[in-house]
Amino acid sequence: MQIYDTEINSRLLVGTAQYPSPAVLVDAINSCRCEIVTVSLRRENADGSGTGFWDTLRQTGTRILPNTAGCHSVQEAVTTAQMARELFRTNWIKLEVIGHADNLQPDVFGLVEAARILCAQGFQVFPYTTDDLVVGEKLLEAGCEVLMPWGAPIGSGQGLRNPDALRGMRAHFPNVPLIVDAGIGRPSDACQAMELGMDAVLLNTAIAKAGDPAAMAQAMAQAVDAGRAGYLADPMERRNMAIPSTPILGMAELA
């Protein structure tokens, strides 16, 4: 899978928040062999814990995708992205412009505006968006080369609320990398996203809040691989009625 100018082998992207400890986070990353992890920026603490986290994460050898989580305005998101670029030394930015405090739904108007500004400044923008096709088109026009539609609200673990819309995105944007971001709760959700033809999934809480995060990370990776293989194998069409799989021809008369 190619995202911007980078070839990626793992189709599972993992967030780094909410783990019981840094050691558990590292175990989970190693367990699922993900190549990309998301990080954030927050106010520097007096104890320098941010630096410690950064040192731990760098040892994993993963590629960093900084986010603008929590930003509710274009100005906030753009400034945060610029700070992230300097801090993490990457042009990648997972762009979030949150529009609603309750469901953390993207403000798609602000998102497109921020994406346009950041793409013009040389960022490679990963926009956290809805499954709206028109918004997707606007983001591509702004310069984005990947789209990250939500599956369900962030951290909800509800799975894919609208699989038909994601299927529609796949059909409408056949050559654009699509990454389901947010809402995955279980391996079956990740598998379903991949069966629909998504190129990857990004999840955090489903692993971090599992009873055994490392085991769940591995299960998610397997689910992503299975779903991708299933998509490529071209699943059969659903039928409304039963059709016997065992041949009728040659049936004995035993009644």
Add this chain to the structure above:
Amino acid sequence: MKITVNAQDHEVASTTLAAVLLELEITKPAIATALNSVFVPREERPATTLSEGDRIEILAPMQGG
């Protein structure tokens, strides 16, 4: 001069962003700065002069999803 750093009020003697960071003993390299909501690159901190009431944000890497 009264300024705000990460939402905390401070009375500082320094007049540039770089000097304020030193005065407040914020010396870790893994930080990024913004002045009044505008990003200030590391190399511009020494020449960035401050005014009364300025708002500085100092951010560091943090866990995120």
